[in-house]
Structure formats: structure tokens, C-alpha cells
Amino acid sequence: MLASTTETDFAAWMGAVQARVEAALARALPGAQHAPARLHRAMRYAVLEGGKRVRPLLVFAAGELAGAPQARLDAAAAAVELIHAYSLVHDDLPCMDDDVLRRGKPTVHVEFDEATAMLTGDALQALAFQLLAERWPKGDAALQLEMVRSLALAAGSRGMAGGQAIDLESTGKALTQPELEFMHVRKTGALISAAVKLGALCAGPCPAALEEYGHRVGLAFQVVDDVLDAEASTATLGKTAGKDSKQGKPTYVSAMGAARARAFAEELRAAAHAALADFGDRALRLRQLADFAVLRKF
Amino acid sequence: MLASTTETDFAAWMGAVQARVEAALARALPGAQHAPARLHRAMRYAVLEGGKRVRPLLVFAAGELAGAPQARLDAAAAAVELIHAYSLVHDDLPCMDDDVLRRGKPTVHVEFDEATAMLTGDALQALAFQLLAERWPKGDAALQLEMVRSLALAAGSRGMAGGQAIDLESTGKALTQPELEFMHVRKTGALISAAVKLGALCAGPCPAALEEYGHRVGLAFQVVDDVLDAEASTATLGKTAGKDSKQGKPTYVSAMGAARARAFAEELRAAAHAALADFGDRALRLRQLADFAVLRKF
Numbered sequence: 001m002l003a004s005t006t007e008t009d010f011a012a013w014m015g016a017v018q019a020r021v022e023a024a025l026a027r028a029l030p031g032a033q034h035a036p037a038r039l040h041r042a043m044r045y046a047v048l049e050g051g052k053r054v055r056p057l058l059v060f061a062a063g064e065l066a067g068a069p070q071a072r073l074d075a076a077a078a079a080v081e082l083i084h085a086y087s088l089v090h091d092d093l094p095c096m097d098d099d100v101l102r103r104g105k106p107t108v109h110v111e112f113d114e115a116t117a118m119l120t121g122d123a124l125q126a127l128a129f130q131l132l133a134e135r136w137p138k139g140d141a142a143l144q145l146e147m148v149r150s151l152a153l154a155a156g157s158r159g160m161a162g163g164q165a166i167d168l169e170s171t172g173k174a175l176t177q178p179e180l181e182f183m184h185v186r187k188t189g190a191l192i193s194a195a196v197k198l199g200a201l202c203a204g205p206c207p208a209a210l211e212e213y214g215h216r217v218g219l220a221f222q223v224v225d226d227v228l229d230a231e232a233s234t235a236t237l238g239k240t241a242g243k244d245s246k247q248g249k250p251t252y253v254s255a256m257g258a259a260r261a262r263a264f265a266e267e268l269r270a271a272a273h274a275a276l277a278d279f280g281d282r283a284l285r286l287r288q289l290a291d292f293a294v295l296r297k298f
Numbered sequence: 299m300l301a302s303t304t305e306t307d308f309a310a311w312m313g314a315v316q317a318r319v320e321a322a323l324a325r326a327l328p329g330a331q332h333a334p335a336r337l338h339r340a341m342r343y344a345v346l347e348g349g350k351r352v353r354p355l356l357v358f359a360a361g362e363l364a365g366a367p368q369a370r371l372d373a374a375a376a377a378v379e380l381i382h383a384y385s386l387v388h389d390d391l392p393c394m395d396d397d398v399l400r401r402g403k404p405t406v407h408v409e410f411d412e413a414t415a416m417l418t419g420d421a422l423q424a425l426a427f428q429l430l431a432e433r434w435p436k437g438d439a440a441l442q443l444e445m446v447r448s449l450a451l452a453a454g455s456r457g458m459a460g461g462q463a464i465d466l467e468s469t470g471k472a473l474t475q476p477e478l479e480f481m482h483v484r485k486t487g488a489l490i491s492a493a494v495k496l497g498a499l500c501a502g503p504c505p506a507a508l509e510e511y512g513h514r515v516g517l518a519f520q521v522v523d524d525v526l527d528a529e530a531s532t533a534t535l536g537k538t539a540g541k542d543s544k545q546g547k548p549t550y551v552s553a554m555g556a557a558r559a560r561a562f563a564e565e566l567r568a569a570a571h572a573a574l575a576d577f578g579d580r581a582l583r584l585r586q587l588a589d590f591a592v593l594r595k596f
Contacts, residue, residue: 030455030456034456035460035464035480036455036460036463036464036467038463038467039455039459039460039463040455043455086420087420090416090417090420093393093416095391095411095412095413095416096413096416113393114393115393115394115466116463116466118388118391118393118394118416119388119455119459119462119463119466121420122384122385122388122419122420122423122453122459123454123455123459123460125420125423125424126423126450126451126453126454126455126457126459127450127454127455129427129446129449129450130446130447130450130451130454132446133443133444133446133447133450134447135440135443140439141438141439141440141442141443142433142439144439144443145431145433145439145442145443145446146431148427148428148430148431148443148446149428149431149432151427152424152425152427152428152431153424153428155420155424156421156424156425156428157328157334157337157338157341157417157421157424157425158328158332159424161337161417161420161421161424162333162334162337162421164417165334165336165337165414165417166333166334168413168414168417169334169336182333
């Protein structure tokens with residue numbers, strides 16, 4: 001069966017954004033010819049040629065809806081992806097999830113060493129904020145400052161790092177659905193919401209409906225991650241599958257079963273679409289990304 | 299012998315700034331009543347009631363010279379100190395320096411656990427950038443953005459995190475003086491210079507002479523740290539003394555001997571004073587801090 005025109009078109013758009021973001025990241029990361037060479041090699045290894053770039057895709061989709069210049073979106077998308085990449089490097093360390101495989105490659109502490117992996121994550125976080133603070137030629141510094149603030153909040157103890165702390169404390173416990181949601185809104189949702197918000201902020205203040213969309217897609221993304229971790233194979237995922245149940249981590253699948261988790265993801269997809277109602281055709285990419293978040297197989 | 303009026307006055311100024319900064323940090327750090335409680339407790343443990351607050355003192359001294367409002371200096375000083383505190387938490391981890399004592403207390407991974415210590419550092423770094431991005435009531439967002447950029451550069455792979463990577467690579471090697479300087483300008487100097495720059499930026503663009511002063515004081519501070527590590531006791535330092543030589547780390551003492559290292563620190567102190575020549579009385583606190591950096595016993 002041939003893919004529909006819309007699907008082909010979406011795939012082409014994704015490919016184009018992924019290529020742009022890869023180039024932006026490659027430019028932003030210091031080259032290994034600059035000292036300290038090993039750290040710079042590890043930073044590039046951790047970030048380049050990896051992942052679906054879901055957060056950058058959301059930055060671009062929200063930014064295109066809002067009419068933002070592409071050069072600003074490059075910086076915002078790269079900054080969000082750097083925060084995501086740093087969190088994976090630290091999350092894979094022996095004192096955290098102790099994982100050896102990520103994006104089909106050995107994790108950073110396996111390929112380099114633990115100390116280098118820790119410094120790599122630390123330096124990637126700093127680089128994210130540096131990118132956001134490079135002045136736009138004719139831009140509004142107040143908007144950029146709001147981007148810094150939003151990303152810092154999403155990354156910090158009330159956002160992603162806090163979600164990971166709750167995740168650690170919850171291992172081996174059975175969480176209720178509200179407790180799971182409290183954790184995931186922080187661990188995964190905060191940065192995905194921030195991606196949508198930063199994309200919009202590249203043009204002007206972020207509409208409340210887009211923030212709503214971001215919250216719903218962020219949660220949907222995590223619910224589907226839990227389902228895939230339980231059902232897909234390591235080869236398909238490019239990371240260790242079945243890890244959550246092996247580590248005794250509470251997930252949407254352990255809390256409500258795979259069928260109800262899939263149904264919940266569907267509800268969140270519908271809610272994300274509903275949040276976009278007022279934007280008409282301009283929200284096409286965001287709608288497609290909500291579908292992608294829920295219907296993906298990897 | 300009674301202390302001179304100037305000394306008494308300097309001590310009173312230091313005490314007042316330290317108290318202000320402690321209060322600013324206590325306000326900026328989320329309370330342990332907010333989830334995740336353990337992470338927030340660890341963040342407060344890592345930051346509060348500790349250290350000489352050298353970087354905040356430099357922020358205030360430079361800011362007062364430049365005529366900056368105190369509320370802005372609170373935020374800048376707290377942000378720089380949060381970056382410093384995060385670096386200590388990560389530096390003390392088993393995969394790095396593996397230290398159990400800091401500021402006279404068990405290190406964060408000893409008091410809590412390794413994963414919490416890693417997330418504590420990660421969240422403190424994010425909080426630093428969040429603080430700098432909180433809008434000033436009538437401020438210039440472009441200046442704030444320059445503060446974010448300067449702090450990110452100082453913290454990242456071309457600054458502090460890079461210096462630590464070079465430090466790791468250098469253990470067991472004999473470095474030449476230029477190689478040592480390359481490392482320390484990054485590891486310690488970058489953040490100390492940033493403290494001076496951020497203080498000035500709270501009022502307006504940073505004068506080149508202040509950047510010059512920051513570089514010299516930053517290096518002086520590290521040279522003296524090396525001398526104290528070799529000569530002082532653990533009780534006086536509040537951290538494990540003699541650690542550098544035990545770990546085979548190259549220092550100014552191992553490279554040039556204690557006497558020449560002390561003389562080099564004196565040269566840097568004189569150079570820091572020289573950089574302040576044009577500011578007259580307004581630079582009193584910065585001059586006193588250069589003296590303090592070099593003459594301190596702990």
C-alpha cells in the first residue's frame with residue numbers, strides 16, 4: 001500500500017528538520033581539535049547521529065505555527081536536545097540506571113569512562129543555556145530570557161531532574177496513577193512541554209493552548225514509552241527493552257495494564273488535538289507529531 | 299594587636315555580604331516541603347551554611363564598584379555560588395575525586411547517595427540559570443542575557459567542566475607551568491572571572507580592566523589553594539588536606555615548589571591591583587579581596 005500524500009509529506013518534513021537540527025548541533029558542539037579533546041569527543045558522541053529528535057521536531061512545529069525565523073528555531077531546538085542528551089548520559093551511569101546501550105551504541109561511560117560521562121552531561125547542560133543566550137541579530141532579549149527561564153525550570157528540581165529523583169525513590173513501589181503522573185509530568189513531560197513553548201517563544205509570547213498541547217503530548221509520549229518498553233524488542237528500540245519491569249520500576253503498564261495504557265495514550269492524543277482546534281491548518285505539524293508520539297513503534 | 303580600621307571594616311563588609319547571600323540562596327532553593335523532598339534537602343545541604351563565598355564577595359565588590367542595585371547582585375551572586383556548589387558535589391563523587399569531607403561535613407553522596415548527589419548537582423546548575431533569567435523589574439534584558447551567556451561559558455567545556463576534564467587527564471603527569479595555567483584558568487579561574495563580570499553586568503557593560511582583574515585573581519586563588527593543600531591541615535581547611543599530592547595531581551607546588559608558588563601568587567596580587575588603578579577608591583573592596591585571596595590561611 002502506498003503511503004498517503006500527507007504521510008509522505010510529514011516524513012519529508014521530519015527528515016528536513018532532523019537534518020537541520022543535526023547541522024545546528026554539529027556547529028554548536030566544540031570540535032575535538034579544541035582542548036579538552038576527550039571531553040569534546042564525548043560530547044559529540046553523546047549528541048550527534050542519535051535519536052528521533054522528538055523535542056526539536058516539536059520546537060520547529062510550534063515555531064512554524066507561530067511564524068518564527070528558522071535560525072532562532074535552530075538554537076532553541078539544539079538547546080532542548082542538549083538538555084535531553086545530557087539527561088540520558090547521566091541517567092545511564094552506574095549510580096543511576098546503569099545501562100550499557102543507548103541509541104544502538106555503547107553508552108558514554110562505557111565508550112569513555114564514568115568521570116568523562118559526568119562532565120559530558122554537565123558541559124552539555126551549560127552549552128544549552130549558552131546557545132539560548134547568544135543574541136539574536138534583531139531579536140527581543142526579553143523573549144530569549146523567557147526561553148532561558150522556561151528551559152531551566154523544565155530541567156531543574158521541579159522538572160526533569162526532580163522527576164528522575166522521584167523515579168529513583170519509586171523503584172520497587174507500586175504507584176497510583178496520580179503518583180505516576182506526578183512523576184512523569186516532571187521526568188519527561190516538562191522538557192517536551194518546554195520544547196513546544198520555546199518554539200513559540202522564538203516568535204512571541206506562547207499561547208496558553210500551545211502550553212496545554214505540550215502537557216498532553218508530553219504525557220502521551222511517556223505512556224507510549226512505557227508500553228514500548230514492555231512490548232518492543234531491544235533491536236527496534238536501540239536501547240535495552242524490558243528494563244523498567246526488570247528494575248521494578250512503576251510504569252503505566254504495571255499500574256493499569258498495556259490495553260488501558262494504550263487507551264489512555266489515545267485519550268491524550270485526542271486532548272492534544274483538541275487544544276489545537278483554534279489554529280486550523282497552521283497546527284498541521286503539531287497534530288501530526290501528536291499522532292506520531294502515540295502511534296510510533298519505536 | 300588591634301586590627302586596623304580598614305581590616306575591621308573589611309571583615310564587617312564580608313560578614314554582611316555573606317549573610318545577604320546566605321539569605322538569597324535560602325530563598326532561591328526550593329524548600330524540602332516541595333516534592334521531591336529528598337532532592338531538595340540534598341540541594342540545601344550542598345549549598346547552605348558552607349564556604350567562604352569568595353565568588354559572591356567578588357560579585358558584590360564588582361557590582362558596588364559599578365553602582366549595581368543590591369537585589370540584582372543577590373541573584374547574580376547566588377547563581378555563581380550555585381554553579382560552584384554543584385561542581386563541588388560532582389567533583390567529590392567516587393568516579394571523580396572520591397572525597398568524603400567538604401566544608402567540615404560529609405559530602406553529599408556520603409550523606410545521601412550517589413544518584414542523589416548527581417541529580418543535586420544537575421538541578422543546582424539549572425537553578426543557577428533560572429535565577430539569572432528572572433526578569434529585573436526595570437532592567438535591561440540584554441544585560442541579563444549577557445550574564446547567562448558569561449556564566450554558561452564559564453561553567454562549560456571551555457571553562458570549569460573543561461578544566462576538570464584536563465585535571466583528570468593530568469593525574470600522575472608532570473605539567474609545565476603553561477600547561478598548569480591552561481588547566482587552572484579553566485578549572486577555577488573561569489568562574490571567579492565570571493563572578494567579577496556578572497557583578498559589573500548588574501549595572502552595565504563590564505569594563506575590560508575588571509575582566510583583567512578577574513583573570514588575575516582567579517589564578518592567584520588557585521595558586522594559593524595549591525599551597526594551602528600542601529601546607530595546611532584538614533581541620534583548618536574543612537576539607538581533606540594533602541589530597542593533591544596523594545592523588546598524584548600536578549599543582550603549582552609540585553611544578554615550582556612552595557616558595558616560588560607563593561611568590562607567583564604575590565605577583566598576581568600586584569597585577570590584580572594594577573588592573574584596578576583607574577577606579578580609585580571605588581575599587582577598595584576588590585583590592586581587599588585580591589589581598590584576601592592571596593594572604594588567607596584557609
